[in-house]
Amino acid sequence: MKNYQNQFFLKLKKYNMKKIINFKKSFLVLSIFFLASCETTSSRLFDTSTNKSAVELRSIQARAFDTKDQNKTLRTIIATLQDLSFVIDKADMELGSVSATKLDSSNQGLWNTGYALRMTVSSRPVGNRTVIRANAQFNITPVVEPKPYQDFFVALEKAMFLTAHQVE
């Protein structure tokens, strides 16, 4: 009889241990969910999740060209954006800025999904050069990788007949 009792308590103990382990596991899973949803408005506004400093971003997004012709530069930027299938949203000669949107689809994963790529390109004279800066958002995420900007400036170089210099 005592033996049975002992076995019963042993089982109960094991059961409790299992419960505790299960609780730990579910806590872990829940915390993953909570962590994933733990971005605040402030972190979204300042894009802190990209982990890029302003200096880093500028070196990725800006290039200098050896020209002083503001109007021609802006027109070339617009023509390049059009070549890349963008539709222009806005342009301002005084500020030297252009915004454009590309609506297209790409094969990502299993489906052919449509996307919206929005880009703002601005140009400003610095000494004998013009500094062109671009920034883009892909659907609802900021584009901070260097590659897309390298591609853009390669396209722009061809249209400008000038070399893009890294901005110091």
Place this chain on the structure above:
Amino acid sequence: MSNLFRKPIIFLSIFSLLLTSCIETIPPEALVFSKDTLANRQLQTRKFDTKSEKELLTAASGVLQDLGFNLDESAPGVGVLVGSKNRDATDSGQVVAAVALAVLFGANMPIDKEQKIRASLITRPSEAGKGHLLRVTFQRIVWNTQGVVSKIEPINEPLIYQEFFEKLSKSVFLEAQKI
């Protein structure tokens, strides 16, 4: 392996990890010239022997208005005109398919309902000296009956551009004759 997935907690945590890592990124071909770049440029560009850029822009804005576009943005200093319009997007083929599905299976298939068509019209002086070049590009966003975006695409049908430029040629002529 199958034993692993029998435990819902492990399965869930793997699934949630997959979900968080499933953020879409910019496709590699997005900012690169494609094989269609040149063909599209030719399709979308025409040269007009107008004396001033302003004359061409005025004629072009007239055509946009003829087609029912509202002007969103204009920057004549760099030859930019942007217009858009909201229109019906119902496709009779889709309606037939939706009705058939509803009758056969009782399924409620969403169909295209509304669309926003955008046009940007850019002029620039011709490098050859005389005249101006005009490039127009169209794109559209379509919403279905559930209010969800169903299509998001550039419009590249050659016939649309040909028709647009025919209208523009007439408008440029009328503008030149001050009619």
